[in-house]
Amino acid sequence: MRPAEAHEAGLLMAVELRASQALKLWHAVHLALVRDDVHDLTVRQITILTTIYLEPPPHTVRGLAARLGVTKPVITRALNTMGAMGLVTRRRDEADRRNVIIQRTVEGALYLDRLADLVVEKAAELPR
Amino acid sequence: MRPAEAHEAGLLMAVELRASQALKLWHAVHLALVRDDVHDLTVRQITILTTIYLEPPPHTVRGLAARLGVTKPVITRALNTMGAMGLVTRRRDEADRRNVIIQRTVEGALYLDRLADLVVEKAAELPR
DNA sequence: CGCTTTCATTTCGGGTCCGTTATATTCCGG
DNA sequence: CCGGAATATAACGGACCCGAAATGAAAGCG
Numbered sequence: 001m002r003p004a005e006a007h008e009a010g011l012l013m014a015v016e017l018r019a020s021q022a023l024k025l026w027h028a029v030h031l032a033l034v035r036d037d038v039h040d041l042t043v044r045q046i047t048i049l050t051t052i053y054l055e056p057p058p059h060t061v062r063g064l065a066a067r068l069g070v071t072k073p074v075i076t077r078a079l080n081t082m083g084a085m086g087l088v089t090r091r092r093d094e095a096d097r098r099n100v101i102i103q104r105t106v107e108g109a110l111y112l113d114r115l116a117d118l119v120v121e122k123a124a125e126l127p128r
Numbered sequence: 129m130r131p132a133e134a135h136e137a138g139l140l141m142a143v144e145l146r147a148s149q150a151l152k153l154w155h156a157v158h159l160a161l162v163r164d165d166v167h168d169l170t171v172r173q174i175t176i177l178t179t180i181y182l183e184p185p186p187h188t189v190r191g192l193a194a195r196l197g198v199t200k201p202v203i204t205r206a207l208n209t210m211g212a213m214g215l216v217t218r219r220r221d222e223a224d225r226r227n228v229i230i231q232r233t234v235e236g237a238l239y240l241d242r243l244a245d246l247v248v249e250k251a252a253e254l255p256r
Numbered sequence: 257c258g259c260t261t262t263c264a265t266t267t268c269g270g271g272t273c274c275g276t277t278a279t280a281t282t283c284c285g286g
Numbered sequence: 287c288c289g290g291a292a293t294a295t296a297a298c299g300g301a302c303c304c305g306a307a308a309t310g311a312a313a314g315c316g
Contacts, residue, residue, distance in 0.1 A: 022247035023240055027178035034175045035197045042170070042273075047162045050155035061294060069163045071275065076295055081272080098282045098293040112151055119150035168274095170303075189264055199305065204265055209302080226263045226312045 021126055028122035038114075044070065045078045049087060052102055053112055059102040060093070087111055149254050156250035167213060167239075172198065173206045177215060180230055181240050187230040188221075215239055 041049070047068055052059050055067070061079070065072045079102060082088050087108035093099035169177065175196055180187050183195070189207070193200045207230060210216050215236035221227035 018248045019241065019244035022251065023178065023244040024182060026243065026247060027175070027182050030171055030175040030178065031196065034172055037197070040171075040272095043158055043168055044162055044273090047155070047158040050151065050158065054152060054155050062292085068159065069165070072294065073276085073296085074274075077273070080295095096283070096293085100294065113147070115154065116147040116151040119154060120147055123150065172303090190262085200264065201266085201306090202304075205303070224263090224313070228264065 024126055025119070025123055028125065029119050032118055032122065041082075042078075044068065044074060045082060048075065048078050049082060049108065050112065052088060053104055053108065057101075057103075058093075060099050061102070062099075064102070082108075152254055153247070153251055156253065157247055160246055160250065169210070170206075172196065172202060173210060176203065176206050177210060177236065178240065180216060181232055181236065185229075185231075186221075188227050189230070190227075192230070210236075 048064055051064060051067060061072050061075045064075045068075075079088060079090060083090060085107075086105055089103045089105055090100050091103065093101050176192055179192060179195060189200050189203045192203045196203075207216060207218060211218065213235075214233055217231045217233055218228050219231065221229050
């Protein structure tokens with residue numbers, strides 16, 4: 001094998017390993033979520049939730065819709081669902097009463113803490 | 129970065145995740161999935177798909193249902209949906225015609241390759 | 257052979273999510 | 287102060303998912 005070929009093979013092997021590990025991680029976490037029956041959030045909902053908790057406030061319906069590239073009713077409905085679960089709350093923006101400010105809750109923070117711990121746990125269990 | 133370093137980094141990415149990094153990774157990947165309008169799979173569907181592609185065959189409806197801890201109709205319906213998307217195929221087990229063998233497809237493998245690459249990409253962008 | 261078991265699917269009623277469209281409220285500029 | 291713009295939500299219809307129960311098809315077994 002020429003050096004260039006070895007170099008290529010080395011890179012590809014490394015990339016494949018990374019991708020393989022990533023996919024195993026994705027599988028392990030999702031399997032745990034399904035088996036533990038802890039998850040009924042859609043991809044959009046989990047995206048909204050993590051956006052609220054990780055990106056700087058304030059968060060509005062319009063802002064979240066733009067950030068995610070979805071329509072506003074998607075945000076409103078997701079907030080209805082996750083609000084009923086206690087994961088987020090809403091309040092009117094008194095400065096501009098057309099706006100709704102989405103806020104975090106203790107329960108929502110705990111939910112994401114558990115999710116993060118699950119990802120860490122499954123990452124640690126990955127075969128080397 | 130030398131290939132060996134890339135290899136190490138790939139492993140460390142999975143092993144050394146901290147909770148805050150794990151949550152940021154989860155957020156970044158989901159945000160990309162939503163923004164890029166990738167086929168919207170449920171948590172159960174993505175779990176079924178990765179199970180088919182990562183765990184040793186053969187895969188049957190009954191086996192997948194037991195592995196995931198869900199009812200068989202959940203598997204049948206998910207296979208209908210993902211089959212229509214071309215991500216998996218089904219065939220009768222000729223040895224025992226009651227069984228259905230679930231098989232991988234090129235399209236399904238490409239889908240998971242892209243997903244894995246996305247996870248790797250977002251992991252690489254994480255703050256250290 | 258019949259009877260039972262096993263496996264997968266279909267059916268059923270209820271629920272949620274989606275995009276589109278329509279509505280209500282609030283702000284703002286002339 | 288008033289008509290238009292902006293914001294969020296509600297209403298509508300179609301699609302999908304769910305669990306439980308019913309159905310269909312094949313194998314096992316006495």
